Amino acid sequence: QLQLQESGPGLVKPSETLSLNCTVSGGSISSSNYYWGWIRQPPGKGLEWIGSIYYSGSTYYNPSLKSRVTISVDTSKNQFSLKLSLVTAADTAVYYCARHTRGLLDLWGQGALATVSS
Amino acid sequence: DIQMTQSPSSLSASVGDRVTITCRASQSISSYLNWYQQKPGKAPKLLIYAAFSLQSGVPSRFSGSGSGTDFTLTITSLQPEDFATYYCQQSYSIPYTFGQGTKLEIK
Numbered sequence: 001q002l003q004l005q006e007s008g009p010g011l012v013k014p015s016e017t018l019s020l021n022c023t024v025s026g027g028s029i030s031s032s033n034y035y036w037g038w039i040r041q042p043p044g045k046g047l048e049w050i051g052s053i054y055y056s057g058s059t060y061y062n063p064s065l066k067s068r069v070t071i072s073v074d075t076s077k078n079q080f081s082l083k084l085s086l087v088t089a090a091d092t093a094v095y096y097c098a099r100h101t102r103g104l105l106d107l108w109g110q111g112a113l114a115t116v117s118s
Numbered sequence: 119d120i121q122m123t124q125s126p127s128s129l130s131a132s133v134g135d136r137v138t139i140t141c142r143a144s145q146s147i148s149s150y151l152n153w154y155q156q157k158p159g160k161a162p163k164l165l166i167y168a169a170f171s172l173q174s175g176v177p178s179r180f181s182g183s184g185s186g187t188d189f190t191l192t193i194t195s196l197q198p199e200d201f202a203t204y205y206c207q208q209s210y211s212i213p214y215t216f217g218q219g220t221k222l223e224i225k
Contacts, residue, residue: 047154047162047205049214062213063119096161103209104152106173108161 002027004097006112012091018084018114022097029078030055035100038071038082040093041111048093052100053080087116120144120208124217130225135196139220141189141206150210151189153182156219157202165204166191198224 008020022036029036037052051061053071061069065084073080084091092115099107121144131137141151149169154162164173166182169189179194193200201224206217 046218047207047216049216060212064213098161100209103150103207103212103214104164104167105154105162105207106164106167108163111161 002099002107004099004107004109006095006097006109008112008114010113010115012087012114012116013118014088014116015086018082018087018091018095018116020082020095020097020112020114022080022082022109024078024080024099029073029080030075033101035102036073036080037098037100037105039096039098039105039108041096042090042093049103050082050084050095089116092116119213120147120211120215122206122208122215122217124204124206124220126220127218128221128223130223131196132225133196133198136192136194137196137222139191139204139206139222141184141191141217143187143189143208143210146186147208147210149185150208151182151184152207152209153180153191154205154207155200155202156205162205193222196222 003025005023012018035052038050051071053059068085070083094111096111097109098105123142125140151169153166156162170182181192203219203221205219
């Protein structure tokens with residue numbers, strides 16, 4: 001069945017760029033029915049939607065993060081990616097990738113912890 | 119942004135109990151309300167979508183209701199595996215936003 005798996009460096013220095021990939025297996029990222037998104041959760045806190053992308057490359061972002069976020073897709077690798085620039089300690093979180101339809105998040109990756117520290 | 123407020127923030131209950139969690143939106147979201155369950159160290163899992171539709175594979179002891187601004191998640195006959203944190207989320211408008219969570223603990 002379809003699975004999502006996050007990957008990327010677990011430690012990022014302040015002011016640098018956090019980069020994560022999400023690999024989709026067991027199905028195609030080019031499905032016309034779904035968007036692919038990123039959600040994060042700081043340790044011990046709640047969930048925050050970061051942004052989403054369609055396989056065509058169309059994106060939409062949370063305005064609170066929009067100036068620092070870029071989400072891209074590589075259909076040849078069945079993968080989509082998150083870049084978050086100018087990170088601070090407040091960006092330390094578990095980052096989840098997920099599949100969704102109009103914001104309905106029905107399939108999630110297991111999550112990847114990204115820690116911002118010098 | 120639409121603010122989602124859950125109550126209570128935490129709840130103690132026993133196996134077999136019936137519990138209700140409430141979620142209120144800062145403006146009308148029609149029925150664009152989803153519920154997720156999260157266990158420690160795990161990703162959230164979709165339980166209910168569109169306010170009252172049960173996701174495939176979710177036990178029927180879970181149910182949702184409401185529309186507009188006020189919604190509830192009800193769990194009848196609590197089972198040991200139901201002790202977790204529950205989040206509501208609106209998918210009415212961007213940015214999609216979540217409630218702060220309700221932690222359901224064993225009494």
